[in-house]
Amino acid sequence: MGKVIVVTSGKGGVGKTTSTANLGTALALLGKSVVLVDADVGLRNLDIVMGLESRVVYTSMDVIEKQCELNKALVRDRRVDGLMLLAASQKNNKDDMQPEQMKAICDKLRTTYDFTLVDSPAGIERGFRNASAGADEAIVVTTPDVSAIRDADRIIGLLQNVEIEPINLVINRFSPQLVGNGSMMDQADVLDILNIDLIGVVPEDSGVITSTNRGIPLVYEDGSPGAQAYMRIARRLTGQRIPIPDLEQKGLFSNILNWFTKNR
Amino acid sequence: MNLSIKQLFGRKPKSSNIAKQRLKLVITQDRVDVDDRFMTRLHHELAEVLAKYFEFSASSVKMNLKQEGNSYILVADFPYTKFHDMSMRR
Ligand SMILES: Nc1ncnc2c1ncn2[C@@H]1O[C@H](COP(=O)(O)OP(=O)(O)O)[C@@H](O)[C@H]1O
Ligand SMILES: [Mg+2]
Numbered sequence: 001m002g003k004v005i006v007v008t009s010g011k012g013g014v015g016k017t018t019s020t021a022n023l024g025t026a027l028a029l030l031g032k033s034v035v036l037v038d039a040d041v042g043l044r045n046l047d048i049v050m051g052l053e054s055r056v057v058y059t060s061m062d063v064i065e066k067q068c069e070l071n072k073a074l075v076r077d078r079r080v081d082g083l084m085l086l087a088a089s090q091k092n093n094k095d096d097m098q099p100e101q102m103k104a105i106c107d108k109l110r111t112t113y114d115f116t117l118v119d120s121p122a123g124i125e126r127g128f129r130n131a132s133a134g135a136d137e138a139i140v141v142t143t144p145d146v147s148a149i150r151d152a153d154r155i156i157g158l159l160q161n162v163e164i165e166p167i168n169l170v171i172n173r174f175s176p177q178l179v180g181n182g183s184m185m186d187q188a189d190v191l192d193i194l195n196i197d198l199i200g201v202v203p204e205d206s207g208v209i210t211s212t213n214r215g216i217p218l219v220y221e222d223g224s225p226g227a228q229a230y231m232r233i234a235r236r237l238t239g240q241r242i243p244i245p246d247l248e249q250k251g252l253f254s255n256i257l258n259w260f261t262k263n264r
Numbered sequence: 265m266n267l268s269i270k271q272l273f274g275r276k277p278k279s280s281n282i283a284k285q286r287l288k289l290v291i292t293q294d295r296v297d298v299d300d301r302f303m304t305r306l307h308h309e310l311a312e313v314l315a316k317y318f319e320f321s322a323s324s325v326k327m328n329l330k331q332e333g334n335s336y337i338l339v340a341d342f343p344y345t346k347f348h349d350m351s352m353r354r
Contacts, residue, residue: 146286146287157298
């Protein structure tokens with residue numbers, strides 16, 4: 001039996017789709033069988049971020065409306081073994097799907113694939129409920145800014161209400177420089193507020209934008225800091241214990257001050 | 265006043281610290297609001313069911329959620345004036 005993990009955030013634009021695409025690809029590169037489900041009905045993006053947009057024929061809506069079998073609706077990613085995509089319908093909207101219908105799809109996928117990653121739309125309404133309906137676990141993505149963290153807290157509360165467990169946090173677009181000069185909250189600050197387990201920190205990386213332009217997930221570029229961060233998170237998802245490196249780059253002066261404040 | 269060495273040296277507070285303090289306040293309030301909405305709904309639904317059996321004045325009802333360690337305890341006071349259904353008194 002595999003796991004169904006919803007990737008969600010509350011706020012839009014924090015990196016849910018980027019994280020779903022990269023973690024899915026990374027898990028497949030690690031030899032796992034993976035299916036990526038786009039649950040952003042009406043605003044689908046996962047297909048284009050994955051570079052699979054030209055190969056999508058059927059969507060989850062066609063499966064629900066029994067126009068096609070689930071297996072036939074899955075697009076195979078030819079770049080790596082064991083990676084599939086189930087696209088969202090672009091002509092429907094979120095109310096055309098019921099949470100139970102999404103759950104039924106996830107229940108089937110769980111029997112065949114090691115990992116089913118569901119890319120959730122922003123918000124706390126119907127789209128989020130659809131996306132989380134079939135999930136065993138959750139990954140909450142946030143950026144280290146006030147509005148994203150506030151929304152993440154709301155989403156975490158909703159996930160806890162429906163007993164989705166564990167809920168793991170990804171801090172995305174982390175900037176060591178900004179943290180270093182005191183204009184961005186660090187890991188400890190974010191965890192102090194949200195109080196859930198951290199599964200990884202992804203740095204701000206211009207490679208994310210260029211890889212999205214090309215439709216080639218960043219994790220194929222081994223060298224980039226973003227790719228390395230996603231590979232580490234994928235390994236943790238498979239149960240490997242890998243420490244979370246401290247991405248902060250503090251100046252000598254700030255390190256000395258820290259030492260004083262900590263040891264006072 | 266609890267001045268840290270950091271504050272003594274720094275000319276103005278780091279914006280990341282301000283962000284954290286503001287977030288802590290707003291999130292505490294958000295959580296209370298969610299609990300309030302939940303309690304109001306529970307209050308209404310419980311009162312609806314209990315009104316079938318008892319007579320009570322809505323204003324005398326008190327409900328509280330207490331936290332003890334990791335668990336919550338719901339304490340509800342419904343002072344009633346009489347039973348509606350006589351057969352229940354036996
Ligand atoms: N680590 C990162 N570094 C740089 N840009 C990023 C990073 N993560 C996401 N982005 C950019 O942020 C934007 C929103 O990301 P996306 O994954 O679509 O968010 P969501 O699905 O949460 O709305 C995209 O333009 C993406 O390229
Ligand atoms: Mg998205």
